[in-house]
Amino acid sequence: MNTQTAVRADGLFVLHFLIFALHTYFYRREICGFLFIALRLVRNYILEVTYIKITSALKITDAHTHLPVDPKNFTEKRDALLRVMQKNGVSRGVIISDSELESSIGSLTDCAELFRGHADIAVVGGISPYIRYERQLKQLETYIAEGSIVGIKLFCGHEPIFLNDPVLTPVYSLAEKYSVPVLFHSGWDNPQYSAPDVIRQAAEEHPRVRFVCCHCCYPSLTACFHALLGLRNVFFDISSIADSDASVFKTILEEAIRQSPERFIFGSDYGSCSQKAHLDFAVSLNISEKNRKLLLYDNASRLYFNGR
Numbered sequence: 001m002n003t004q005t006a007v008r009a010d011g012l013f014v015l016h017f018l019i020f021a022l023h024t025y026f027y028r029r030e031i032c033g034f035l036f037i038a039l040r041l042v043r044n045y046i047l048e049v050t051y052i053k054i055t056s057a058l059k060i061t062d063a064h065t066h067l068p069v070d071p072k073n074f075t076e077k078r079d080a081l082l083r084v085m086q087k088n089g090v091s092r093g094v095i096i097s098d099s100e101l102e103s104s105i106g107s108l109t110d111c112a113e114l115f116r117g118h119a120d121i122a123v124v125g126g127i128s129p130y131i132r133y134e135r136q137l138k139q140l141e142t143y144i145a146e147g148s149i150v151g152i153k154l155f156c157g158h159e160p161i162f163l164n165d166p167v168l169t170p171v172y173s174l175a176e177k178y179s180v181p182v183l184f185h186s187g188w189d190n191p192q193y194s195a196p197d198v199i200r201q202a203a204e205e206h207p208r209v210r211f212v213c214c215h216c217c218y219p220s221l222t223a224c225f226h227a228l229l230g231l232r233n234v235f236f237d238i239s240s241i242a243d244s245d246a247s248v249f250k251t252i253l254e255e256a257i258r259q260s261p262e263r264f265i266f267g268s269d270y271g272s273c274s275q276k277a278h279l280d281f282a283v284s285l286n287i288s289e290k291n292r293k294l295l296l297y298d299n300a301s302r303l304y305f306n307g308r
Contacts, residue, residue, distance in 0.1 A: 058293060061092040061300040062275060064183075064214060064239035064267025067105045067114075074106065078114050081270065088275050092120040092297075094267070094304050096153050096183070099126035099136075105271060108139060112148045122304040124151035124183055128159055129167045137170055144178045150304045151212070153183045157190040164202040172206045181210040181303055183237065187218035196220070196227035203231045210303070212265070215240045221249050225256040232263075235303065238295075239267030242281035243274070254286050261291040265299045 062085065067077040085093055097103075097111035106114065108125040115121040125143060127136045143149035152175055156163050163184055175182045186194040196217060203211050214237045217224035221241075228234045236256070241249055257264050268278035282296060301307055 059092075059297045060088075060090045060279070061094070061266065061297050061304075062090045062268050062270060062278075063094040063265045063300040063304060064237050064269050065093050065095050065275075066098075066269070066271030067095065067111070068271050069104045072104075074110060074114055077106070084270060084275055088279055090275065090279075092122075092300070092305065094122045094124055094151075094300065096124045097126045099128035099131060099153070099155050099159070101131060108136065108143070108149075112143050116148060122150045123148060124153050124304075125149045126153040126155060127171060128155065129161060129165075130159060133170075137174065141174055141178075144174070144180055149180070151181045151183055154185070156184050156186070156193040157188065158185055159193075160190075161193060163194045163198050164205065168202075172202075172209050175210075176206070176208045181212050181235070183212040183214055185215065186213050186224070187215045187220060188240070191217065191220070196223050199224075199234065200227050200231065203228070203234050207233055209233060210235060212237050212303070214267070215269075216253075219249075221252045221256075225252070229256060229260055235263045235265060235299070237265045237267045238282070239269040239278065240273050242278045243269070243272075246281045250281075250285060257285070257287050257291055257295065261287075261294050262299060264295050265303065266296045 065081060067074070068080050071077060071080065081093070081095070085091075095106075095111055095115060097106050097108045099108075101107050103110070108127070111123050112125065115123050123143075125140050127133075127140055140149065140152065144152075152171055154161065154163065154168065154171065161168070171182065174180075184194050184199075186199070192198075194213075194217070199211065199213060199217075203209075210233050212235045213224065213228065216236050216238060218241055224236075228236075238253065241253070253264075266278070266282050268275040282292070285292070285295075287295070
């Protein structure tokens with residue numbers, strides 16, 4: 001964190017302390033309400049200025065987004081996503097399709113065709129071994145070969161499929177053949193399907209495949225990083241972490257980023273979660289500006305945009 005950011009952080013601490021002290025001392029007095037509101041306004045102003053200064057100085061890629069459920073029309077869904085990105089200063093995005101053949105957030109075909117020709121949007125294709133698997137594998141390979149798809153997503157936990165299940169071998173073979181990453185859902189509900197030990201086994205069995213652990217096994221971030229930071233082919237996508245009180249995970253995440261800064265990727269899970277809340281969280285992390293640049297842009301650039 002640079003000196004200016006550190007000064008702002010110290011100032012915010014003082015403001016928080018004053019708000020607490022005044023609220024306690026003047027609890028029953030009218031002046032309390034006025035001072036409390038005034039100090040909160042100042043604090044919010046400092047937060048917003050800090051956010052604007054940092055985000056305007058950095059290029060940002062949101063490497064985990066979905067089309068919103070509403071509106072119903074796919075063109076309108078795409079435009080809604082692009083508007084949110086523009087509003088939040090996000091210059092590039094990675095859109096992840098559903099594994100269903102028909103879906104309100106877009107199937108593999110829907111997303112590949114919807115964003116065809118969008119240089120600043122990369123598409124990751126979802127696939128399920130339970131839904132016309134052979135057909136989806138062929139379709140996925142066609143899109144990857146022509147450059148319309150840059151990665152593969154497995155919905156472990158959303159579907160009853162373990163990341164180390166041999167049925168996924170064709171997916172990993174495809175990823176290795178075309179050197180595209182395999183993203184997978186982790187944590188939240190049904191975490192056993194991509195628990196840290198399961199991830200570790202899959203990553204060790206397929207050392208040439210780059211795995212992206214979406215959500216960092218939330219809320220078990222400590223167990224996730226303890227088991228997986230030593231595996232160089234596992235990357236970490238911080239999407240959905242800021243969907244609740246993310247402050248409890250800040251220290252854990254900051255330390256993990258310091259240990260392996262080239263393997264952490266910013267994502268919001270937009271479509272389900274707030275992109276702005278995740279950007280605020282990423283900006284608030286006490287990491288070097290070099291590592292913040294890696295988190296917000298450079299790592300995703302290498303993984304999804306051929307380094308550009």
